[in-house]
Amino acid sequence: MHDLAQQIVSGLATGSIFASMALALVLIHRSMGVINFAQGEMAMFTTYLAWQFSQQGMPLWLAFPLTIAIAFAGAVALERIVVRPVERAAPLTIVILTLGLLIAFNGLAGWIWGYVIKAFPSPFPTTPLHFGSVAFSSQDLGIIAVSLASLGAISVFFKKTKVGLAMRAAALYPESSRTLGVRVGWMLALGWGMAAAVGALSGLMIAPVVLLDPNMMQGILVYAFAAAVLGGIESPLGAVVGGLMLGVGLNLIGAYVPFIGTDLQLTMAFAIIVVILLFRPAGLFGRRRLLRV
Amino acid sequence: MPPNVALLEARALHARYGEIEALHGINLDVAQGSIVALLGANGSGKTTTLRALTGATRRSGSILFDKREVIGHAPEDVARLGIAHVPEGRGTLSTLSVWENLAMGAYTLTDARRTRARYEKLVAYFPWLAERREQPAGLLSGGEQQMLAIARALMMEPRLILLDEPSLGLAPIIVSRIFEILRTINRDDGVTILIAEQNAAAALALADQAYVLETGRIALSGPSHDLAGNEQIRKSYLGY
Numbered sequence: 067m068h069d070l071a072q073q074i075v076s077g078l079a080t081g082s083i084f085a086s087m088a089l090a091l092v093l094i095h096r097s098m099g100v101i102n103f104a105q106g107e108m109a110m111f112t113t114y115l116a117w118q119f120s121q122q123g124m125p126l127w128l129a130f131p132l133t134i135a136i137a138f139a140g141a142v143a144l145e146r147i148v149v150r151p152v153e154r155a156a157p158l159t160i161v162i163l164t165l166g167l168l169i170a171f172n173g174l175a176g177w178i179w180g181y182v183i184k185a186f187p188s189p190f191p192t193t194p195l196h197f198g199s200v201a202f203s204s205q206d207l208g209i210i211a212v213s214l215a216s217l218g219a220i221s222v223f224f225k226k227t228k229v230g231l232a233m234r235a236a237a238l239y240p241e242s243s244r245t246l247g248v249r250v251g252w253m254l255a256l257g258w259g260m261a262a263a264v265g266a267l268s269g270l271m272i273a274p275v276v277l278l279d280p281n282m283m284q285g286i287l288v289y290a291f292a293a294a295v296l297g298g299i300e301s302p303l304g305a306v307v308g309g310l311m312l313g314v315g316l317n318l319i320g321a322y323v324p325f326i327g328t329d330l331q332l333t334m335a336f337a338i339i340v341v342i343l344l345f346r347p348a349g350l351f352g353r354r355r356l357l358r359v
Numbered sequence: 360m361p362p363n364v365a366l367l368e369a370r371a372l373h374a375r376y377g378e379i380e381a382l383h384g385i386n387l388d389v390a391q392g393s394i395v396a397l398l399g400a401n402g403s404g405k406t407t408t409l410r411a412l413t414g415a416t417r418r419s420g421s422i423l424f425d426k427r428e429v430i431g432h433a434p435e436d437v438a439r440l441g442i443a444h445v446p447e448g449r450g451t452l453s454t455l456s457v458w459e460n461l462a463m464g465a466y467t468l469t470d471a472r473r474t475r476a477r478y479e480k481l482v483a484y485f486p487w488l489a490e491r492r493e494q495p496a497g498l499l500s501g502g503e504q505q506m507l508a509i510a511r512a513l514m515m516e517p518r519l520i521l522l523d524e525p526s527l528g529l530a531p532i533i534v535s536r537i538f539e540i541l542r543t544i545n546r547d548d549g550v551t552i553l554i555a556e557q558n559a560a561a562a563l564a565l566a567d568q569a570y571v572l573e574t575g576r577i578a579l580s581g582p583s584h585d586l587a588g589n590e591q592i593r594k595s596y597l598g599y
């Protein structure tokens with residue numbers, strides 16, 4: 067029983083990382099109709115920035131928020147300068163651009179920081195937390211708490227604020243939004259900024275676990291994509307639930323189904339993508355568009 | 360109605376879709392506080408004219424709104440000048456709630472109290488909005504979506520509202536209700552209206568002035584009761 071509870075919590079921890087990255091993918095997919103393949107590498111790159119700051123003696127409580135702010139501002143600028151010229155191009159053009167960004171960020175990180183794996187400081191205590199007789203890793207609990215808090219804040223932002231509403235409207239109904247006075251291009255850029263900020267946070271949370279290297283986010287991006295497809299690529303809530311389900315599911319399979327173990331997890335993620343796309347393309351939470359004429 | 364102070368003056372307005380020109384240089388005047396009807400058969404260029412005015416379709420020529428040139432302004436900036444557009448097909452934000460649709464209408468208002476006041480005012484015109492405010496707008500009937508689109512346009516406190524065939528696909532009783540409300544907002548709130556319609560009889564009954572479009576050109580214009588009163592014109596241009 068204890069073991070099961072621990073496995074679930076540790077699955078929720080990786081799952082909340084998948085969930086955050088999946089949400090980042092969904093935010094951009096909703097407004098541009100494409101997957102940003104560079105999302106993981108952008109997170110990786112900003113995680114290196116945090117590492118650099120902490121190497122220079124900056125405390126983590128300052129380095130982390132600064133990193134997230136840079137991720138946000140950098141992605142807004144990236145959208146306005148690099149993505150904007152192809153905003154109205156065919157989806158394939160944008161996809162190729164994001165693949166180019168993936169390669170660029172990966173190469174740049176390798177060039178600046180090298181390919182030697184680096185330890186990354188954890189913001190959480192190393193001592194386990196005890197609930198009754200069960201001990202949970204503080205790191206896992208910390209990751210879950212921080213991720214869910216940030217996802218909750220984003221949800222409140224989209225539901226309760228005027229800019230959040232305008233971002234949703236601009237993503238789904240760009241032309242109508244324009245006639246209502248919304249600067250749709252800037253809403254798109256804000257979406258990139260938020261996605262990058264969420265991604266940066268995921269990178270910071272997971273780096274102490276997977277260690278820092280230029281390829282650290284590539285597997286995670288595949289899981290995040292699987293989570294987004296599972297939950298419904300149009301649905302932010304679906305992305306989060308999909309991420310948590312995937313995290314817990316893979317962890318339990320890894321622990322209790324020895325012939326799959328941990329070696330085939332990535333294969334499992336791909337299998338989920340294929341099966342969902344075949345049988346339920348809208349995902350578990352995807353809704354068909356409401357329309358009446 | 361103040362006599363003939365022009366709110367909108369379009370001169371030699373051209374519009375094109377790619378290589379094809381759909382509007383061949385039209386002149387159009389809308390006086391402050393008036394209702395102007397834009398009539399014409401399907402495909403004559405009514406929608407294109409309205410879209411050219413907002414900048415949604417590529418255009419050239421001159422458009423003065425309150426003496427200010429708006430050609431070169433993006434649609435979102437035209438909206439900010441006080442021109443609301445109720446597009447063909449209503450432009451419902453269907454997955455958003457009724458309230459969110461209205462809130463988006465007030466996007467350009469920075470003062471939350473003014474948004475609230477606008478909402479209260481519109482609920483007086485359309486009481487059902489309050490009852491259904493949390494419902495997804497896509498679930499409303501066609502007539503309700505049209506009223507919502509008009510209410511949403513009015514949220515931004517526009518000086519001019521462009522309506523694209525608000526009667527399309529609606530039962531006559533709903534159409535007369537909507538036109539009654541348009542008359543009221545024009546009279547009581549001083550909102551100037553430019554309304555594109557195929558339903559010439561209803562539109563002429565509402566409007567002060569009318570223009571008749573034919574394949575991207577103004578074929579005819581004048582006070583609406585003159586047009587409506589002329590049997591020859593009714594038969595050959597207006598089809599009733």
Ligand SMILES: Nc1ncnc2c1ncn2[C@@H]1O[C@H](COP(=O)(O)OP(=O)(O)O)[C@@H](O)[C@H]1O
Binds near residue numbers: 404
């Ligand atoms: N998106 C478009 N692309 C190409 N041609 C168009 C487009 N929309 C309208 N047109 C053409 O422009 C002309 C005017 O159309 P429109 O303004 O929609 O007329 P109306 O609103 O009076 O029915 C028509 O010949 C139509 O075929």
Ligand SMILES: [Mg+2]
Binds near residue numbers: 405406407447524
């Ligand atoms: Mg039309």
